[in-house]
Amino acid sequence: MKQYGGVIKPKTKRAKRFLDNRASKLTENVKNAMIMKGGNTSMTVTQALKDIYALKKPSAVLYKKKNITRPFEDSTSLEFFSKKTDSSLFLFGSHNKKRPNNLIFGRLFDFHVLDMIELGIEKYNSLSDIKGSKCPEGTKPMLVFAGDAFDHENEHKRLKSLLTDFFRGPVVPSVRLAGLEHVLHFTALEGKIYMRSYRSLLKKSGCRTPRIELEEIGPSFDFILRRTHLASDDLYKTAHKQPKALKPKKKKNISHDTFGTKFGRLHMQKQDLAKLQTRKMKGLRKRRGPAAAAVVAGETSLKSTEVE
């Protein structure tokens, strides 16, 4: 791609398509995640990254090579990678003595780091450890966040938002009822976060709504919250700004009352009640003077003769 003072001019149609896909849009694409390894990684971390990549497929890229960077200190290489692959979520796995089995979940806004939360893996069961049939790839998972910490603590709130963003998948208008198989359950308890992945079985119940039975499938993690790098409030606010075009258009003249009845107003011109169009009754019509009276008499006599 040829560059001219920062403006890239694509040479092929494929390049042009990629640039258009990467450009700002009104309704955005699914967030892509890049999963990468740090300078030193353990077996646990590599396996964990692979499992999360399996959960997040196809909107994720897994890098094989190690990247010797420290996201909390220098995030330039992360931003560079995100721009190259058009990813706004990342997962960085590393391992050292001070922070064993470290996973950093993060997201970017406009290819600059927005939030980063470091989680340490205390206990881990991989996909291969747990036997049983798994969910097909790409199913939209149901997410459940349990525990009051997710509501009271600031860091946990951000973590909740980050995890939702990470795992929710594409936003769709409708979902197949039989396809609601995957459930990701996060529990915040005693400073730890337990992540479990289940497969839901819809069993027959007496009524329309099925009874749920769960079967554990996917990776299970016991996380501990370590460092965080959260975005400042105004940057967070800017990131949330929705374009005006997306707001639903308010229809004028329509109002609802407390019962839910829909009201609208009709605007009419002033009516002249004297000239209103009503049913015409010939007998009630006004007759003028004696001539009129004679006419009436004549009419009535005529009518009587006709009848006879």
Added chain:
Amino acid sequence: MAACSIEDLLAKAEQDEAEKLKSITVQKELDLEFDIGNLVAYDKNRIDIRQFREQKKEDFLRSLARDNTQLLVNEIWKHPTERVEEVIVVKLPEPTTPLPREKPPPKPRPPTKWEEFAKLKGIQKKKKTNLVWDDKVAKNELHRLRNIARAQKIKVPGVGLTPIAQQSKSDLARAVNVAKSSTASAGKFQDRLPKEKAPRNTGKKRKFQPVIGNFSNEKQRQLDLLKVMDSKKPRLDVNKAVNKQMREVDREEAAAKFKKGGKKGRKGGNFSGKGKGGGGKGKGKGRAGGKGQGPPSGKKGAGKPGKR
């Protein structure tokens, strides 16, 4: 008795309902918050730590997950469903959790140099109509105007050629000739291309009566001609005769003056030229009358010098 049985019936019905719903009802202190657009459920209830420690961790988490998922599924099933190609799908509402965007919303493209200039000068964009010139319409319009002129007895200058879309060779040649001769000196001094031939068939077209046409007309015309030739009296055009007489008188006076004037009379040379021209004309036209006197058949060529 009847009342008792009704009460029993109602109680039984309630029991049945409860039985049915038992499988899907979950007892919770606080109701869960849902974001069905994202398939997310938030459980804010406090988790009993003692229970968590007593039970096996996994079982506790699994039962908690099962309850929460059941509530989420109950909520999803409340939404409207539709059938799409033999598959039942549930229509999801818009997601309610505010999540940050990937990139800032697209900015409207900046105005170009021309647009800025136009705004500065107050130039508005004029919409061009989709009308295209059509030769048939133009011809129709021309004839229409000519008809109107003829009806209102307005003199209309002759139009050389009307434009035609598909022009043949002869049309083009004619157009060239018309263009050539439409100069101040009637095309006399226009250069010709090396191999261009002089245009033929130019000049006034003589109109002849058809050979076999109106018999009565032809008969009438021939008889008139004979009558004119037969008559002893010359056909006299009073106007022309008077003018001729006046000119004769003027010429005589001029000649008399010339004789008198001598040198001064050189000016008379002009008069003679005029007189000649006038005389020639008069002779030529007068000859028509004179024709009747002489022998009917004669050398017409010699007798008509003025006509050409």
